[in-house]
Amino acid sequence: MSYIILILGVLLWSLAHLFKRIAPGVRARMGKGAKGLVALALVAAVVLMVIGYRATDFIPVWYPPPFLTHVNNLLMLFAVYVFGVGAAKGKLSGVIRHPQLTAVKIWAVAHLLVNGDLAAIILFGGLLAWAVVEVIVINRAEPSWVRPADTSWKGDAKAVVIGLVIFVVATAIHYWLGVNPFGA
CATH class of the missing domain: 1.10.287 (Helix Hairpins)
Incomplete structure (x- = not known):
């Protein structure tokens, strides 16, 4: 159930x-x-x-090697930065059309790397599939994209701060749930 x-x-x-x-x-x-x-x-x-x-129930599908925890954490830092870029209007938001959906895709892949159980594959794989479909649907509905002109390095700096705060909060939530995101 x-x-x-x-x-x-x-x-x-x-x-x-x-x-x-x-x-x-x-x-x-x-x-x-x-x-x-x-x-x-x-x-x-x-x-x-x-x-x-x-x-x-934990149903293992594959057993991720321990070093992928470090890859996951680096990808998570990048994901929260990319997520913040859209809101902060950083330079990267002029390059990536869908920064928040891109961040979700990075987040999902990072979690799939370190979670080899069936429930994780359903959750993170399902959200990855949603983000991919969402981008395709948006791009078909609105094929032309006007790059934002008001991007700045100041926005990137804000995105770094936003990203670090989100990373710390996410880490705290993981610990609160009894999951050590930095490995056993």
């Missing part, structure tokens, strides 16, 4: 994010109420993913 809950969470997350693009007419008819419904669906999706993931 826990795997079903996990899968439903990943599907709900994906559909809530894609709703605007795959059913624009329905979304438009719903008006401003759609934002609240989508937000509620996203919260429910996160709850389902957490409950489902935490309740699954």
